[in-house]
Structures are given as C-alpha cells and as structure tokens.
Amino acid sequence: MMDTGYDLNHFAFQRILESGRLIATHDFINGDDDVSDYGDFQQEHGTAVFSIIGGFDEGNLIGASYNANFILGKTEIVDDEIQGEEDNWVAAIEWMEALGVDVISSSLGYIDWYDTSQLDGNTAVITVVADIAASFGVVVVNAAGNERNSSWGRIIPPADGDSVIAVGGVTSTGQLYSQSSPGPTSDGRIKPDIMAQALGVWGAYYSSDGYRTFSGTSLSTPIIAGGLALILEAHPDWSLDKLYNSLRLTASNADVPDNDMGWGIARMFDMFAVDGYFIVVEPTGIVNQKDTVEIAVALFDSLSSPGGNHDIRVTLLAGTAELIGMPVPDGPDTLTQSVYFPFPGIQKLEFYDRVSQLSKVIEILVYGAMDIEFAAVPNPARDSVVFLFELPHQTETEISVFTPSGEKIVLLKVPSEQTTRGKNRKSWNAKNNSGGKIASGIYIGYLKTAFGCQTTKFAFVK
CATH class of the missing domain: 2.60.40.10 (Immunoglobulins)
Known part of the structure; x- marks a missing residue:
C-alpha cells in the first residue's frame, strides 16, 4: 500500500515486524527506505489505514488480512497537493509490481489538475498506470473519494479505471456515507464498484500508541483490499475477471447497481463460498x-x-x-x-x-407424432398372433385388440424395460380377457405408445 507514512512503532504492527512479514519499504518523498521518519501528523492517515488492513492487537484491533505480507510506500505529502505526489504514486506502483505484489490498497487520489470530463478511465496518469498494473495481474483497490458534497462531486482518479476496484463508503447500519463520492465515470460506467464501512471505523492512532475512530472512504478501502487478499489466498487460481465479477455479483446491490452504492456492500464470506x-x-x-x-x-x-x-x-x-x-x-x-x-x-x-x-x-x-410400423403375423393367424412394431426409443407400450364393432377383446401391456429402440415383438395366445379362445374372424390391433398410435387389421382362423 502507499500512503502518507506509518508509525511502525505502534503495537498494532508488532506482529508483522516480529514475523518478518514487512517485505519492503520505500519513501518516495525523501528517496530512502524509512517510511516512518516523521513522528507527527504525516503519520496519521497511513497508520490508520495500514492498521485496518494489517494490524493485530487482540482485544483492540484485528486487521482484515493481518497475516499477510506487506510492502509499504510513502508517497503522499500531507501539507501539500502537487503533481509530484501523483508521480510518487506511479513510481510506487511500478516498484510494488516488480516485487510481485498481489493486492494494492490505495486510499489516495488526485483531482487538482484534472476535471470531471477526464474521468474516462484513460486520461489521468494515475488511472492509466493503475490499469496497466491490473493488466499484469495486480488487484488495484482504490478509495472512491469523499467529494460528494464538493464542487468536484464525483469519484477521484484512479477510481475511474475500468480495472480499478473503486470503494465507496457506508455507515455501520449500511446507509450511504454522506461524503462518499458517486459515479458515473465521464464515459457512463457505474462507479463506485463496492462499498464498506467508512463512518466510525476503528483504527490505530499514531500519537498515543492507541486507537480511535476514523471516517472516509480511505478507511473502507483497506477493508475491501484485506478481504480480497483472503479471497485470493482461498482461490489462488482465480483470474482478475473472476475476482471482480464475484465481488460485484455477491454484493448487496448486485441486482440493481447504481452510481451511489455501486454493486452494494461487499459480502466476503459469500464471495469465498461463491466457487460452488x-x-x-x-x-x-x-x-x-x-x-x-x-x-x-x-x-x-x-x-x-x-x-x-x-x-x-x-x-x-x-x-x-x-x-x-x-x-x-x-x-x-x-x-x-x-x-x-x-x-x-x-x-x-x-x-x-x-x-x-x-x-x-x-x-x-x-x-412428435410419427408413423410407427405395426403389423400382426402371420396373417391370417392360427393358434397365436405375433405383433411386430418399431420404436424410436424405449417406452411403455399397450396393444389392444378389437372386433370390427368396437368391442375390446384384450389389452396387452408391455413395460418400458421390455421394449427396445428399433424392432420389437409381442406374442399373444389369441385368448380374450376371460381366458377363452377368440372366434374366427377379422380383428383390429391398436398400438399405443408415447410416440404415437397405429392400427393394423388381421384375420384369425381356428
């Protein structure tokens, strides 16, 4: 992740440091590897955001993916807003991708030298580079911003990237956070993508080795990024498309996504079990x-x-x-x-x-209704009759014998398992339903199947 700076002496990060899971650090502002060299307000934002994704202090705070490995970049100057910070962000993401990072959590964005017509996913430098990182397989998670009530009034770059997961914010009761930046992008795409708690989020506070609540989409972003790290651990074979689609389609607003709530509040457990x-x-x-x-x-x-x-x-x-x-x-x-x-x-x-x-x-x-071959042999018959018929498939079959006046003499049932696709035969001893031998004369055979019916005329001679 990249941010303002980090109070790595805070107890919330002790477990990461002791287990050697802080893989690399770099300060892109001062050009060294010390990302916590200011013991002042410069550390506040980064410390809080880092703790929400990776902190561990049982009884106080457990981060979303506290057992992960971490790479920290210091790119943001708290007291200034210059294009050099965007350059730092670009350099940081290139550095992190080269180190093999899987997920990037960024609670930063820049609007001072852009306008909302440029939120097309292809103009802002930070957006273009974020999409490039995603094309290399990096999951880029970025805050949607807190600009709803400002003159800007939209998401902030790089959240407009089509391969960037833009995270908006809700309250603890699931209502829209009042400052969460809405979409759409200037080319009409729905943003944000997903939502998590942004109001009153518990995190580490740099100045006292303690904790307090923070608000903003900066805090909802590490919740989502940490959750996605766990999903990738459970499903390492998932492509980015599969990951993004599963995140959206299991969220609370998936059926009716909009430019306030996106696809809704993330449901990480549902997403974990989605590969059913x-x-x-x-x-x-x-x-x-x-x-x-x-x-x-x-x-x-x-x-x-x-x-x-x-x-x-x-x-x-x-x-x-x-x-x-x-x-x-x-x-x-x-x-x-x-x-x-x-x-x-x-x-x-x-x-x-x-x-x-x-x-x-x-x-x-x-x-469908079809012509079925049906015959009685020999014809005329003596002593017994053999009915020959052809079926396109096994099916239960009935053969009835009638006199020319319509009196039913006998009903012969052939179970489905006794039939076969193709030629079939059914022998009859020429006895009626009462067991008596039928009289000499002309008779009509009637074949009934699931595929249609057929008749045949035959003579019987004693």
Missing part, C-alpha cells in the same frame, strides 16, 4: 411435442453444502424450445426452469452461473 457448483437434473422420461417440462437445478457452495451464491441463466443454443421466464426458487437450494417444447427434435440448453462462471449444456430429444 450446480447440478442440472435432466428429464428422465420421454419428452413429447407440446410438453412443458420443469427442469430442476440443485445448488451447492464451494464446501459442497447445499446452497451457495448463484446467478443461473438459461439459454437455448439449438432447437425450438421456449423458455418460460427465468429460473425460479423451488426451495432453499433448488431452482426450476420451465421449458415448453412446441416441436420435435434435439433441443440444446445451456445453464450458466454468472457468479461461478460454470456452465452445463444438456440435450433433450423431443418426440
């Missing part, structure tokens, strides 16, 4: 033309427990199926998608989870 999975319960029976089928989706989190955070969308990839609305909850851990099949043929559906970025494609064969 889902199972599409494919239809097991025959699907016929004009059927409406409910397809169930079972949801699981990354710990294989039912539930998790998902945003399932269904798309027709091939065929004529019609999706009826969106997937709807059917219990706490299941969704149901209704699908209507107006025509026969192969239907291909994709189930995609926008949160875990997993997809499942299923194929459903829909059968």
Whole structure:
C-alpha cells in the first residue's frame, strides 16, 4: 500500500515486524527506505489505514488480512497537493509490481489538475498506470473519494479505471456515507464498484500508541483490499475477471447497481463460498411435442453444502424450445426452469452461473407424432398372433385388440424395460380377457405408445 507514512512503532504492527512479514519499504518523498521518519501528523492517515488492513492487537484491533505480507510506500505529502505526489504514486506502483505484489490498497487520489470530463478511465496518469498494473495481474483497490458534497462531486482518479476496484463508503447500519463520492465515470460506467464501512471505523492512532475512530472512504478501502487478499489466498487460481465479477455479483446491490452504492456492500464470506457448483437434473422420461417440462437445478457452495451464491441463466443454443421466464426458487437450494417444447427434435440448453462462471449444456430429444410400423403375423393367424412394431426409443407400450364393432377383446401391456429402440415383438395366445379362445374372424390391433398410435387389421382362423 502507499500512503502518507506509518508509525511502525505502534503495537498494532508488532506482529508483522516480529514475523518478518514487512517485505519492503520505500519513501518516495525523501528517496530512502524509512517510511516512518516523521513522528507527527504525516503519520496519521497511513497508520490508520495500514492498521485496518494489517494490524493485530487482540482485544483492540484485528486487521482484515493481518497475516499477510506487506510492502509499504510513502508517497503522499500531507501539507501539500502537487503533481509530484501523483508521480510518487506511479513510481510506487511500478516498484510494488516488480516485487510481485498481489493486492494494492490505495486510499489516495488526485483531482487538482484534472476535471470531471477526464474521468474516462484513460486520461489521468494515475488511472492509466493503475490499469496497466491490473493488466499484469495486480488487484488495484482504490478509495472512491469523499467529494460528494464538493464542487468536484464525483469519484477521484484512479477510481475511474475500468480495472480499478473503486470503494465507496457506508455507515455501520449500511446507509450511504454522506461524503462518499458517486459515479458515473465521464464515459457512463457505474462507479463506485463496492462499498464498506467508512463512518466510525476503528483504527490505530499514531500519537498515543492507541486507537480511535476514523471516517472516509480511505478507511473502507483497506477493508475491501484485506478481504480480497483472503479471497485470493482461498482461490489462488482465480483470474482478475473472476475476482471482480464475484465481488460485484455477491454484493448487496448486485441486482440493481447504481452510481451511489455501486454493486452494494461487499459480502466476503459469500464471495469465498461463491466457487460452488450446480447440478442440472435432466428429464428422465420421454419428452413429447407440446410438453412443458420443469427442469430442476440443485445448488451447492464451494464446501459442497447445499446452497451457495448463484446467478443461473438459461439459454437455448439449438432447437425450438421456449423458455418460460427465468429460473425460479423451488426451495432453499433448488431452482426450476420451465421449458415448453412446441416441436420435435434435439433441443440444446445451456445453464450458466454468472457468479461461478460454470456452465452445463444438456440435450433433450423431443418426440412428435410419427408413423410407427405395426403389423400382426402371420396373417391370417392360427393358434397365436405375433405383433411386430418399431420404436424410436424405449417406452411403455399397450396393444389392444378389437372386433370390427368396437368391442375390446384384450389389452396387452408391455413395460418400458421390455421394449427396445428399433424392432420389437409381442406374442399373444389369441385368448380374450376371460381366458377363452377368440372366434374366427377379422380383428383390429391398436398400438399405443408415447410416440404415437397405429392400427393394423388381421384375420384369425381356428
């Protein structure tokens, strides 16, 4: 992280120093490695911000990612606002990237030599460099700023970067912090991206080795940065796109993001468990033309427990199926998608989870009314009759025999497991439902299947 300076003698940082997890420091203002050489107000902001992400003083303060390794840059002059500070920030991020940093927490930004028309993600030097760092795989987290009520009235660079996570602020009750900078960017993108507590945040105070509350998006930023460090530790294979999308889509305002709250308050535990999975319960029976089928989706989190955070969308990839609305909850851990099949043929559906970025494609064969081969042999028959029929798929089948006047003589049922795709046969001993032999004469065979019906005429001679 880069900031004003740090009181490294504060007890909150003792654990980091004793365990050798302060990897590197550099003062870009004075050109040396001492980032705590002022025992005055210059240390206040950096000390507080650093403690919120990395401090550990059990009973007083536990930082968001207190067991991480840290790199500290001193870039900001408290009593001045000059372009040299932006240059320091740029030099610091280049230095940190070269050292292999994973996450950068920056509670700084510059507006004095820019105007809001330049918040397009491609103009401010600090923004361009932040996006470049992100292109190298660095997670750049920056404060949205506290300019809501100022003449500037917008987020501050580099929070306008499309690859920068801009952090706004809320109160302890989840209400918008009154000074948190809003979006949008000048090219119309929603900002901020995410929210965390900014009013009354507990942190280390440089002058007394004690603690007090601080306010501003400078304090919400390390909360998010520390949380993302933990997420990356749990999911080291995640790309930046996966990380950013998961952060947004699990937040409290994900369904209706806006330029005040962005995607809402971060839900880090939900994000941790977001890399779950889902199972599409494919239809097991025959699907016929004009059927409406409910397809169930079972949801699981990354710990294989039912539930998790998902945003399932269904798309027709091939065929004529019609999706009826969106997937709807059917219990706490299941969704149901209704699908209507107006025509026969192969239907291909994709189930995609926008949160875990997993997809499942299923194929459903829909059968329509069709001509089915059906015959009785020999014809004329003596003693017994063999019914021959052909099926496109296993299915329960019924064969009825009628007299020409419509009297049903017998009903023969063939269970699905006794049929096969292709040619089938069913023998009949020419006895009626009462067990008596049928009389000589003309009879009509009627075949009923899930794929359609067919008749055949045959003669029986005693």
